[in-house]
Amino acid sequence: MTTSDPTSRLAWVAQIEAVRDRQDQRAFAELFAHFAPRVKSFLMKSGSSPELAEECVQEVMTTLWNKAALFDPGKASVSTWIFTIARNRRIDMIRKLRRPEPEDLPWGPETEADQSEAMILQEETERLGRALAELPEKQRALIERAYFGDLSHSEIAEQTGLPLGTIKSRIRLALDRLRHSMK
C-alpha cells in the first residue's frame, strides 16, 4: 500500500513551493527524508547497485531543487514528478542512454496553480495508488516490472516463461481496471 493520503500529498506540494519561493532547506530535508529512500529502492529494483542508486538519488533530489519552479501541482502530483526525474536520471546515469523529451509547454503569465485543481489531482493520484494496490497480484507484478524498467516485454517473457501475448493481455487488463476505478 502507498503510505500517503491526500493531506500529506498536499503537504509535499507546500514543501516544494517553500523550496521554490524561499530555498527552504528544512522543507527540502522533509521531502528528502520521505522520497530519497523510496527513489533508492526503486532504482535498486531497477537493477542498480546500492552505490550507484545513492549517487543517482543525490542527482534526483538536486534536480528537484533546481526545477522546483517548473513543478505545476495542477498537472502532476509530487510523486509523479519525482518519478519522472528518477526515470530520466536512471536512463542517463545508469543505462547511459539519451532520452528525447517532449518540448515543454511554454509558460503563460505567472499563475499560481489553482488550489482546488491541485487538490483534485492529489486525490486522483491517491485513488490511482489504491487501485494499483488492489489489482490482482499477477497483473500488478507485470505493471511493476514494466516500470522498474530493466526489462522489455520480451525479456520479461523469457524470465517468467509467460508467452508475450499473455504478458501484453495482462497488462491491458490491468490498465482497463485502473481506468475503470478512476471513473
Place this chain on the structure above:
Amino acid sequence: MKKTNMTDINHHLTDPLLMAYSAGTLPEAFSLVAATHISLCDECRARLGSFDAVGGEVMMDAGSVAVSDECLAATLKRINQGAPAPRPAPRKSVLPSPLLDYVGGDLGDVKWRKIGGGVSQMILSTSKDATVRLLRIPAGTAVPDHGHRGTELTLVLQGAFRDATDRFGVGDVEVANEDLNHKPVAEAGADCICLAATDAPLRFNAFLPRVAQKFMRI
C-alpha cells in the same frame, strides 16, 4: 510545423508504446518519435501524464532503502554548485524541439541524401537497438511496397501520405507491425516529410529495392 490542433490528429501512440516511453524502456529511436509526437499532440501528452502517474505510484509502493547519513549533506553540496533550470520559452523552430539536437539544427539544416525514387533521407544517430530517419517523399510519389520484421513508427511532420489503412497527416503516427504490408503514397501538394523509426530492417517486396536496401540502409 506549428502545433497541430489536437482534433486534426487522428492516429496516436498506442498504450504499450506510451507505457514503455513512460517507463523509459523504449529504444532511443522510438523515444524520439514518441517525444516528437507528444510535442504536437495534447491528447497523448495527457495520456503520458497518466502513465507517469502509474509510474509514480509504482515507485511509491516499491519499498524504501535507507540512504547513508551523508546523503542529504552531499546533495545540498551539489545544490550549491548548480543553477536553477531556466523556464521553457515558446519554440521558434520549425521542427519540434526534440528533433533539433538530432538533426543538428532546424528543417533547413537537414542533410538529405537521395535513396532512389526521388525519396531522400537523413539517418539520425541513436543507440543501436533501433534506427530512426527523416524521410522526404516528393508529393505524389510512392515509397516502395514493403513489410516489416519488427515495429515501424512513422510520424508525419509535413504533408500527408496514404496507404491501404488510412490517411496520415501532420502529427499522425502510424504504428506498423509484421502484419502490415504497405505502400505509402505521398499526397499531392507539399512533399511529405516523416520521422520513421524501426527496430528491424524494412522488408521490401520487390527484388530490386531489397538490393538497394543493403546499400542505402533503408
